[in-house]
Amino acid sequence: MSKMTATAVTQEMGVKAPAGAHFAFEEVKTDRGTKSLGDVPILTWDDLDSMVKFYGEESILTMADGTSLRVSFQSIARRYSAAGKTLDDIAEAQIKFRPGKRQGGQSTPASRSARKAREAIEKGVDSQALETLLAKIAAGEISNEDIKAMAS
16 A cells, blocks of 8 residues: 655645544555555544544444444545546545444345345355356346246
């Protein structure tokens, strides 16, 4: 992981970290670690009292039962880098970030289908055959009408 000093960061960026924190540059990657998005600012806290003052005690407790700030900041950096945002935009978004309560994700057609595929495999469906079927559907070799006919 490549890092720069806080001094170098302040020379390159217009956004200043809150009191008790600094921006450290580090490399973030996407596509399961295969594609580098380069060095981006990550808000890093140096003083616990300043951190509690900035976020508030309730937010600190929420963080203790959820995703760490570093992971959240890396996610912000990935999204903003992919969207072509500036380093200042990334830094500003990290400063504005406030941890939320953990919630179960909303069910989507993709998540429901994936869950059903897992359930089928757990019940003994030939996973290779299911994978081949799904590949044919994805390739357009089996139409929506064909799928509906098989399902009825």
